[in-house]
Amino acid sequence: MAHTEAHATASLLDAGGRAEMERSWRPEPGFWGWLVAVDHKSIAKRYIATAFIFFLLGGLEAMVMRIQLARPENGLLSPDQYNQLFTMHGTTMMFLFGVPVQIAVALYFVPLMVGTRNVAFPRLNAFGYWTYLIGGVLLYSGFILNTGPDAGWFNYVPLSGPQYSPGKRIDVWAQTVTFTEIASLVAAVTLIVTILKQRAPGMSLNRLPLYVWSILVTAVVILFAMPSVALASMMLAMDRLIGTHFFNPAEGGDPLLWQHLFWFFGHPEVYIMFIPATGFVSEIIPVFARRKMFGHTPLVLSLVATGFLAFGLWVHHMFTTGLPQLGQSFFTAASLMIAIPNGVQIFCWIATLWAGRPRFATPLLFVIGFIVLFVCGGITGVMVASVPFDQQAHDTYFVVAHLHYVQIGAFVFPLFGAFYYWFPKVMGRMLSETLGKVHFWLFFVGMNVTFFPMHFLGFMGMTRRVYTYPVEAGWAPLNLMATVGAALMAAGILTFLANVFTSARRGAPAGDDPWGSHTLEWGTASPPPAYNFLHIPVVQGLYALWERTPDRPVVTGMGTRRPEVLLTTVLDAEPDARYEHPGPSIAPLLCALAVGVTFIGGIFTTWAFVVGPALLFPALLVWMTTQDDHDGPRTEGEEPA
Amino acid sequence: MSAERSVLDVSGLPKVVFGHRSLLWWGTVGFMVIEGFTLVLMVAAYFYLRTGEMGWPPGRTPNPELLIPTINTVLLLLVMAPMHAAGKAAKRFDRRGVARGLLIACALTLVVNVLRWWELLALNVRWDAHAYASAAWGVVVLHATLIVVDFFETGTLAALFLSGRALRKHYPDVADAAFYQYFLSLAWVPVYLVIYWGPRVL
Ligand code: HEM
Ligand SMILES: [Cu+2]
Numbered sequence: 077m078a079h080t081e082a083h084a085t086a087s088l089l090d091a092g093g094r095a096e097m098e099r100s101w102r103p104e105p106g107f108w109g110w111l112v113a114v115d116h117k118s119i120a121k122r123y124i125a126t127a128f129i130f131f132l133l134g135g136l137e138a139m140v141m142r143i144q145l146a147r148p149e150n151g152l153l154s155p156d157q158y159n160q161l162f163t164m165h166g167t168t169m170m171f172l173f174g175v176p177v178q179i180a181v182a183l184y185f186v187p188l189m190v191g192t193r194n195v196a197f198p199r200l201n202a203f204g205y206w207t208y209l210i211g212g213v214l215l216y217s218g219f220i221l222n223t224g225p226d227a228g229w230f231n232y233v234p235l236s237g238p239q240y241s242p243g244k245r246i247d248v249w250a251q252t253v254t255f256t257e258i259a260s261l262v263a264a265v266t267l268i269v270t271i272l273k274q275r276a277p278g279m280s281l282n283r284l285p286l287y288v289w290s291i292l293v294t295a296v297v298i299l300f301a302m303p304s305v306a307l308a309s310m311m312l313a314m315d316r317l318i319g320t321h322f323f324n325p326a327e328g329g330d331p332l333l334w335q336h337l338f339w340f341f342g343h344p345e346v347y348i349m350f351i352p353a354t355g356f357v358s359e360i361i362p363v364f365a366r367r368k369m370f371g372h373t374p375l376v377l378s379l380v381a382t383g384f385l386a387f388g389l390w391v392h393h394m395f396t397t398g399l400p401q402l403g404q405s406f407f408t409a410a411s412l413m414i415a416i417p418n419g420v421q422i423f424c425w426i427a428t429l430w431a432g433r434p435r436f437a438t439p440l441l442f443v444i445g446f447i448v449l450f451v452c453g454g455i456t457g458v459m460v461a462s463v464p465f466d467q468q469a470h471d472t473y474f475v476v477a478h479l480h481y482v483q484i485g486a487f488v489f490p491l492f493g494a495f496y497y498w499f500p501k502v503m504g505r506m507l508s509e510t511l512g513k514v515h516f517w518l519f520f521v522g523m524n525v526t527f528f529p530m531h532f533l534g535f536m537g538m539t540r541r542v543y544t545y546p547v548e549a550g551w552a553p554l555n556l557m558a559t560v561g562a563a564l565m566a567a568g569i570l571t572f573l574a575n576v577f578t579s580a581r582r583g584a585p586a587g588d589d590p591w592g593s594h595t596l597e598w599g600t601a602s603p604p605p606a607y608n609f610l611h612i613p614v615v616q617g618l619y620a621l622w623e624r625t626p627d628r629p630v631v632t633g634m635g636t637r638r639p640e641v642l643l644t645t646v647l648d649a650e651p652d653a654r655y656e657h658p659g660p661s662i663a664p665l666l667c668a669l670a671v672g673v674t675f676i677g678g679i680f681t682t683w684a685f686v687v688g689p690a691l692l693f694p695a696l697l698v699w700m701t702t703q704d705d706h707d708g709p710r711t712e713g714e715e716p717a
Numbered sequence: 718m719s720a721e722r723s724v725l726d727v728s729g730l731p732k733v734v735f736g737h738r739s740l741l742w743w744g745t746v747g748f749m750v751i752e753g754f755t756l757v758l759m760v761a762a763y764f765y766l767r768t769g770e771m772g773w774p775p776g777r778t779p780n781p782e783l784l785i786p787t788i789n790t791v792l793l794l795l796v797m798a799p800m801h802a803a804g805k806a807a808k809r810f811d812r813r814g815v816a817r818g819l820l821i822a823c824a825l826t827l828v829v830n831v832l833r834w835w836e837l838l839a840l841n842v843r844w845d846a847h848a849y850a851s852a853a854w855g856v857v858v859l860h861a862t863l864i865v866v867d868f869f870e871t872g873t874l875a876a877l878f879l880s881g882r883a884l885r886k887h888y889p890d891v892a893d894a895a896f897y898q899y900f901l902s903l904a905w906v907p908v909y910l911v912i913y914w915g916p917r918v919l
Contacts, residue, residue: 086726196740265747273740277725299747303755307762311855320844320851322762328770328848333762340758614724628721633728642727643740651727653734656886693869700873701882 086633089610096636101193101606104660112660114198115606116187119205121502123180126205127173130212134168135569137161139562142526146559148547158543159226160245164219166229167249171256172212174349174487175298179204179263181494182291182352184502186267188597189285191276191615193608193641194657196269197262199664199699204262206668211255214676218248225249228541230342231312233323233334238316247316247679250309254675257306260348264298267291274641275649276596277631278615285595285620286369289376290355293383297344297351300387305341308334318682332397339390346482347386351379353490354421357443360490360497361425363593364440365432368619371424378417385414395466404463411461418454422447437591438512442493445520449485453478456531471541474534480527492519492572499576500590504602505583511575518568525561529554594619599628612642615649663699670695732886735808739889742896749900752863756904759859760911763852773919774842774849781853782839786913789832793864793902796825797895800871804895807888812878815891819875822898826868833861839913853912860908867901870894 089097103109103118113119141161144153153161187195195201218224225245227236236246271292275284284292311322312334321327323334362369369375388410395404425447434440456478460466469475492515499507538551545551589598599621600609611630617623631651634640639657644650674688736742767773774780803818837857844854874894877883 086723086728088721088723197744200744261751265744265751268747269740269743273743299750300754303751304758307755307758311762311851314851314855318845320855321846321848322766322851322855324848325769327846328766328775329851330766330769330848333765336765337758337762611721611723629724630721631725631727632723633726633730640732642730643734643738646737651725651730652738654727654730654732655740656732689865689869693873696869697873697876700877 088630088632089636093636094610097607097610098605100637100639103606109660111665112662114194114202114658114660114664116183116195116198116201117502117604117606119198119202120180120184123183123205123208124177126209126212127177127180130168130172131177132569133216134165134173135566137165137168139566141165142559142562144543145545145555147556148545148549148552150544153543155543156226159541160219160224162541163225163228163231163249164215167215167225167252169483170229170345171253172208172215174483175260175345176208176256177491178294178349178352179260179267181491181498182267182294183263185498185597186288186291187270187274188501188600188604188608189288189595190271190274190279191596191609191613191620192270192274193612193639195266196274197266199658199661200262201266201664202661203664203667204259204266206665207255207262207671208259210668210672210676211252211259214248214255214672215252218245223248230338233312233315233331234325236312237323238319241316244679247313250313250316251675251679253309254306254313255671257302257309258671260298261302261306264295264302267295268299271295272646273643275644276613276615277642277644277649277651279620279644280648281646283615283618283620286358286372286375286379287352287355287595289379290351290358293379294348294351297348297383297386301341301344301348304337308337308341311337313678317678332394335394335397336390339393340387341390343390343393344386347382349483349487351382353446353487354379354382356490356494356497357425357446358421359593359595360439360443360493361428362432362619363497363591364437364443365429365434366592367428367432368622369424370427370431371420372618374420375424378420381417382414385410385417389414392461392466395463396470408461408463412458415454415458418450422451437496438507438509438516439493439497441513441516442489442496445516446485446489446493449481449489449523453481453485456481469534471539472534473530473538473540476540477527477530477534480523480530484523484527489519492516497591498597499579500586501597501602501604503580503583504586505579505581506586506590507579507583508575511571515568515571515575518564518571522561522564522566522568525564526558527561529557529561533558589621594622596620607639659702661699661702663695663702666695666698667692733889735889735892739893741890741893745893745897749897753900753904756856756859756908759852759856760908763856763911766848766852767919770849774916775847778846778849779841780916781841781913783913785832785835785839786909789829789836790905790909792825792829792832793905796822796829797898797902799825800895800898804892807891807895810885810888812881812883815883815888816875816878819871819878819891819894823868823871823875826864826871830861830864830868833857833864837861856908856912860905863901867897871898 103115104112144150144158183195183201223245225248227241227246231249234240271288314320315322315324321329323329323331325331358369358375389407391399391403391407392411460469460478496507496512533551533554536551538545586602588602596613599613611632614629614631616629631642634642634654640654641657642651643653643655645652670688670691673691674684677684677688799818799821803815806814806818837854840853842850844850871894874891877887
């Protein structure tokens with residue numbers, strides 16, 4: 077940025093400029109304001125809250141299942157109720173909590189971390205949230221009305237086809253999935269463009285924080301993974317509703333087509349939850365080890381490699397379907413290869429902690445818990461990646477143990493770490509460290525007590541998805557132990573909730589930067605103002621806040637009368653344009669409702685595919701024609717042309 | 718806390734930029750990736766189902782007809798011309814040129830949408846006959862959905878420019894819409910070849 081000093085003419089904002097900024101970014105008040113909001117923080121907060129509610133619901137379902145399995149021949153649940161419960165639990169955790177919560181956290185922090193004022197497509201972003209909400213409400217309405225899906229979270233045909241699953245249960249599943257896919261896709265596009273085009277000047281790609289890298293990779297994975305399941309769920313819906321034969325072998329269809337399409341998405345989905353989690357870890361470790369990260373470049377390369385490899389692995393979920401030998405060897409090799417980038421990451425994290433002066437606050441505890449559990453889950457993962465072993469363990473509790481070690485260890489633990497780390501930024505108050513530590517230990521011990529015994533249950537022949545088992549099987553003690561563990565985890569979650577609710581009101585004030593962090597979000601107030609940064613920061617190094625000396629270099633000359641974001645170039649983040657931002661609008665909600673009418677109505681009548689799009693048209697019109705309803709006179713050059 | 722210091726004045730930067738300098742261009746690329754990849758997967762499913770059949774089309778199902786689909790393919794390619802003109806006019810901030818291009822493109826797209834129905838009938842089989850039929854209908858309907866949505870979007874854009882409510886910042890959107898139209902028209906060509914010519918050679 078050679079030209080910077082020479083052009084330094086515009087001055088910092090005075091009181092009047094500040095007032096103008098406040099006015100042009102001020103959200104609309106009241107309930108209406110909530111419906112029309114397009115601020116990324118407002119959308120992300122409700123996204124996070126919604127995802128956590130689904131986490132609690134999924135956890136509740138798990139708890140009920142564990143109570144049922146606590147002793148042999150228990151009569152709490154009927155087989156049908158158990159089928160619905162494990163399907164609801166799996167679907168909730170994967171589609172309504174796992175992916176959405178990662179998107180939600182990114183929607184809050186990515187714009188702040190790259191130093192911009194909102195996401196690239198604020199209205200699309202709001203639309204995404206509303207579609208997600210509609211999908212979740214649909215699934216749970218079905219469940220309440222005894223129309224909860226019951227064919228498992230991967231919903232295999234032919235069981236889920238028209239012949240073996242009459243009624244509307246599976247249709248509810250298929251459309252819920254369609255909604256969540258739409259939501260993830262629009263969020264992915266929004267995040268990618270925000271990261272590529274709205275970074276603060278000076279934040280060239282090689283100065284991008286590791287968490288933002290992780291989101292960039294994840295969003296690209298979403299672009300290629302989600303279409304597959306959206307297509308699969310549409311095909312299934314059509315097989316069930318209008319008599320197509322995609323999966324019907326009697327008419328030339330093929331059930332394995334479902335499995336290919338589903339797992340082409342399903343395996344990467346695990347990485348959609350896991351890659352951002354590694355991003356949390358890479359943000360938390362340097363801050364709490366109080367030194368720069370060892371091996372920034374290898375970490376970035378590992379992230380990218382993980383994203384690529386995620387697509388080479390889907391067939392390992394299908395080893396027992398009789399695929400050709402060569403295919404099996406290839407996918408075993410690919411599944412083992414993913415251990416390489418993961419190993420590199422773990423090495424860099426441990427090295428950084430080793431060489432630093434670690435401060436064992438709650439966020440770091442959860443990260444250390446993650447490293448321990450992830451290594452365990454990774455080992456069992458390598459085990460099931462080998463075909464002969466998988467043929468023994470497939471569909472047993474060994475797999476239930478493995479998948480929960482990975483999901484909870486590698487995703488939920490870092491997520492809680494991130495929650496403790498970033499809560500002060502969002503709420504302006506600290507969470508209690510004492511309760512945080514109680515939460516951690518209950519959850520960590522509970523997790524192991526619940527899932528470790530399941531490895532042995534698998535070896536002893538207990539298959540997954542059974543609603544009960546006979547006394548003679550000898551599985552009772554380990555099952556009881558697992559249920560006790562689940563109760564410990566539940567206690568951990570209650571501690572967490574108590575912490576959140578008390579600290580949100582009475583926690584110690586956080587200040588701008590309570591942890592001494594280095595990324596840009598800590599350079600503004602907690603919680604951040606509507607425009608995030610009064611002056612957009614100028615970045616001078618990889619560790620933006622640690623390297624901004626002696627004072628705080630910023631951008632001036634942005635418009636204040638209308639909300640503006642700064643566009644920069646893709647590679648070097650050179651300032652390129654000032655872009656006027658669309659304001660609040662009801663159109664995203666209207667569009668989401670029209671999409672809702674289309675797909676929910678489609679379960680009952682094909683006319684919905686005419687009515688829904690017909691409603692979409694006026695909604696789109698509102699969207700396009702209300703681009704600038706900010707008050708205030710237009711300035712020169714903005715007049716209608 | 719240290720003080721803020723201005724090191725960079727951006728007041729002279731433009732507010733309206735075209736192509737890859739604009740946000741919407743990148744968003745359009747994102748949606749092209751999603752839609753293009755969905756089409757690729759759908760066509761892959763078509764080929765996958767082929768492996769389970771002796772003949773393609775199976776049994777006594779006739780080959781698809783070529784006349785209407787070929788005419789429609791040409792029309793769809795033609796839509797690129799007025800959109801191209803609209804895009805160029807947008808770069809000159811020529812409201813009339815933009816409106817004219819968009820209107821012609823809209824009219825052509827409408828014809829394409831209507832002909833789509835006969836294009837589906839040209840498959841010579843109903844979607845619920847067997848897997849071949851489902852897959853062929855699936856591919857064509859998927860692309861048709863994109864065209865219907867595109868028709869709405871171009872229509873709204875045209876309405877915006879005809880009503881005189883368009884602002885300077887809307888002009889780049891027109892250029893991006895033209896860019897998207899190339900994708901939509903060109904993506905159809907391989908699909909057309911696979912679905913309407915494929916059964917003759919597969
Ligand atoms: C919070 C504590 C949790 C407990 C106690 C728990 C417990 C269970 C139980 C009892 C089952 C059914 C096993 C069977 O009958 O086959 C199950 C299945 C499953 N769980 Fe969890 N779970 C928990 C958290 C999670 C999380 C966080 C995720 C993902 C993010 C997850 C994903 C799944 C999936 C995908 C299945 C398979 C569902 C199916 O078979 O269709 N679980 N879990
Ligand atoms: Cu997998």
